[in-house]
Amino acid sequence: xxxxxxxxxxxxxxxxxxxxxxxxxxxxxxxxxxxxxxxxxxxxxxxxxxxxxxxxxxxxxxxxxxxxxxxxxxxxxxxxxxxxxxxxxxxxxxxxxxxxxxxxxxxxxxxxxxxxxxxxxxxxxxxxxxxxxxxxxxxxxxxxxxxxxxxxxxxxxxxxxxxxxxxxxxxxxxxxxxxxxxxxxxxxxxxxxxxxxxxxxxxxxxxxxxxxxxxxxxxxxxxxxxxxxxxxxxxxxxxxxxxxxxxxxxxxxxxxxxxxxxxxxxxxxxxxxxxxxxxxxxxxxxxxxxxxxxxxxxxxxxxxxxxxxxxxxxxxxxxxxxxxxxxxxxxxxxxxxxxxxxxxxxxxxxxxxxxxxxxxxxxxxxxxxxxxxxxxxxxxxxxxxxxxxxxxxxxxxxxxxxxxxxxxxxxxxxxxxxxxxxxxxxxxxxxxxxxxxxxxxx
Numbered sequence: 001x002x003x004x005x006x007x008x009x010x011x012x013x014x015x016x017x018x019x020x021x022x023x024x025x026x027x028x029x030x031x032x033x034x035x036x037x038x039x040x041x042x043x044x045x046x047x048x049x050x051x052x053x054x055x056x057x058x059x060x061x062x063x064x065x066x067x068x069x070x071x072x073x074x075x076x077x078x079x080x081x082x083x084x085x086x087x088x089x090x091x092x093x094x095x096x097x098x099x100x101x102x103x104x105x106x107x108x109x110x111x112x113x114x115x116x117x118x119x120x121x122x123x124x125x126x127x128x129x130x131x132x133x134x135x136x137x138x139x140x141x142x143x144x145x146x147x148x149x150x151x152x153x154x155x156x157x158x159x160x161x162x163x164x165x166x167x168x169x170x171x172x173x174x175x176x177x178x179x180x181x182x183x184x185x186x187x188x189x190x191x192x193x194x195x196x197x198x199x200x201x202x203x204x205x206x207x208x209x210x211x212x213x214x215x216x217x218x219x220x221x222x223x224x225x226x227x228x229x230x231x232x233x234x235x236x237x238x239x240x241x242x243x244x245x246x247x248x249x250x251x252x253x254x255x256x257x258x259x260x261x262x263x264x265x266x267x268x269x270x271x272x273x274x275x276x277x278x279x280x281x282x283x284x285x286x287x288x289x290x291x292x293x294x295x296x297x298x299x300x301x302x303x304x305x306x307x308x309x310x311x312x313x314x315x316x317x318x319x320x321x322x323x324x325x326x327x328x329x330x331x332x333x334x335x336x337x338x339x340x341x342x343x344x345x346x347x348x349x350x351x352x353x354x355x356x357x358x359x360x361x362x363x364x365x366x367x368x369x370x371x372x373x374x375x376x377x378x379x380x381x382x383x384x385x386x387x388x389x390x391x392x393x394x395x396x397x398x399x400x401x402x403x404x405x406x407x408x409x410x411x412x413x414x415x416x417x418x419x420x421x422x423x424x425x426x427x428x429x430x431x432x433x434x435x436x437x438x439x440x441x442x
Contacts, residue, residue, distance in 0.1 A: 023156075027087070259321070294345075
């Protein structure tokens with residue numbers, strides 16, 4: 001690679017990725033900390049397993065409805081202001097979960113319906129954050145870097161569990177001020193997202209042309225490279241918003257993502273309950289629940305780098321989805337805590353690695369506003385299973401008394417998604433046309 005390319009990519013990496021990592025860290029923590037709160041919250045509020053699963057999943061219905069409009073707003077108003085708005089609003093809503101009882105008394109709604117309502121509002125508040133960041137990364141990184149930068153960004157998911165799981169478990173032991181541990185958990189973990197919203201306004205830069213922290217040659221090279229890739233894609237195929245939303249490749253990517261998220265969220269929201277069933281304390285539950293995500297973080301980085309090196313995108317997605325399927329389904333067929341935890345570690349490698357392997361596929365043929373709409377559509381449709389997965393896990397747990405049927409169902413979803421991934425048509429030409437050959441060696 002030319003010297004200017006090395007220095008530019010390095011600067012952009014160090015400027016953007018650590019900050020975006022922290023943003024997604026607090027986002028994902030606020031999304032799934034309900035799984036730990038459940039250990040006390042269900043009994044305190046009188047929620048059944050099915051009611052909890054339904055409420056956990058309702059997040060993804062409003063998320064689905066507002067995903068595309070939110071991403072189009074980000075493209076129009078700029079990432080800096082829109083991402084700040086998202087983070088501030090979801091932080092406020094997340095903290096309100098601590099006061100479900102008082103809200104119920106004030107409104108006359110049952111605890112169950114207040115829980116449902118807040119999960120739905122939380123999804124609306126957060127809609128557009130993840131696909132917005134994915135779109136934002138396409139404005140800063142050429143195609144051959146995208147699997148690794150998405151992997152670095154999405155490391156926040158396993159790290160939010162590696163760090164957040166023990167912290168969440170410990171917070172359950174707090175009490176005071178008339179509040180129980182699960183209520184303090186929601187309040188304390190909501191504060192960072194509100195604070196980060198102000199950081200976004202002052203730190204992020206919307207586009208390379210506005211980056212005063214790059215030199216003139218660096219800005220010129222980066223914008224020229226990105227413009228060349230955009231022209232190459234548009235010359236191959238022009239996309240409007242409507243076509244982007246209906247293109248078979250976009251829909252196929254959405255289906256693969258749907259299958260992944262069914263397994264991912266179906267397990268994530270019940271993982272603390274599964275681990276608690278080993279007969280351990282709340283703090284030990286947090287420590288053990290973090291273990292699969294350590295393996296997931298390693299798998300995400302290694303498979304992401306190999307995908308950029310080989311550009312065999314769909315093969316990597318298929319492999320990761322099969323790992324997820326074997327691990328999730330296998331955990332439902334064994335009873336030993338050691339085997340269950342080991343298989344969940346295997347599944348998390350596949351679950352964590354799949355998104356950064358999948359997202360470079362649509363960004364290889366979508367550009368501009370169509371990319372904002374297409375990426376949001378994939379994420380919105382794919383996340384609908386975030387409703388179905390937790391609900392089915394809760395329903396089948398109530399119906400059968402254990403998690404076996406639910407885990408087998410979710411493992412089957414991951415397997416189907418992996419097979420569909422192999423049908424995706426991926427053009428490496430569009431990723432390499434504007435790329436010096438020597439860059440592919442890095």
